Amino acid sequence: MNRGTRASTIGVGIAFGFLVTGSGFGNYTIIHQALLLRSWYLFAVFGSAVAVAAAGLALLRHAGTTRYGGLLRLPHGPARRAQVYGAAIFGAGFGLTGTCPGGAVAMVATGGLGGLLVLAGLVSGMWLRGATARPAAGQQAQGNS
């Protein structure tokens, strides 16, 4: 791993953590109001983030290469059944806790200690999936994001 990739990973990580926290992803009330479709703030954040990222990735596709990481590789694959089931289970957890793997970090960082319990459940759930899935699935899961 060269110095450039490392510095950019850390720089983006700091910015991402700051912005996720600053945009209320760690705030139960904001997430809950969004999921009750009473507030559009979060959807506006999310939608504009995807739009800007998509525009950026379109430019990168055109260039075809990255600064420190060689030729650009973007994900592109069909939805598999396990992914869709997983998404439904994830959605239930999202609705119950009003947070997600990144949001829980922001919650804890702003003093919401309930987020620690969610994070403990999160890593336990990942471990449980690894323990119950067939060995092949465990290997595949290493490529997770």
Add this chain to the structure above:
Amino acid sequence: MLKVFPALLPWWVAGPALGLCVAALYGLANRRLGVSGAWLAAVVAPLEGWRGERWRVEFLAAMIGGALAAGMLGSATRLTGYPVLSRIVPAAVLLPVLAAGGLALGYGARCAEGCTSGHGLSGCAAGSPDSLAVTAVFFAVAVAVTFAAHALTGGAL
């Protein structure tokens, strides 16, 4: 309606800046930004006896640092955690529900191979069909579960 909103970054600042994070991590390092993969590599991989990618661990540490900075600078609200829930739901119910919800998040994210960031932001921005499907499903289920909780508590939640 929510008095906390003015304390937050405006959506047109936070959203585009988050989008730039996704594009920057691809454009600089050729990596998909994702938080559940970072948790997997940092915490679950050692438990299972394999080496998680080091950059994911570094990303998670950096993200926690950024989140703490935002928390201390007060860009986020102090009305966080579960103040509403803990008034309505007794702790004996709330704590197991939060743990179970967390379990579902982790189990589901590993099956789905990504979460709100890896699929919702990065994968959707790349236009990957699996990410679009996963994101549509988890948002739909989250909205349905939230409406169900709202109905079951007589509108208290």
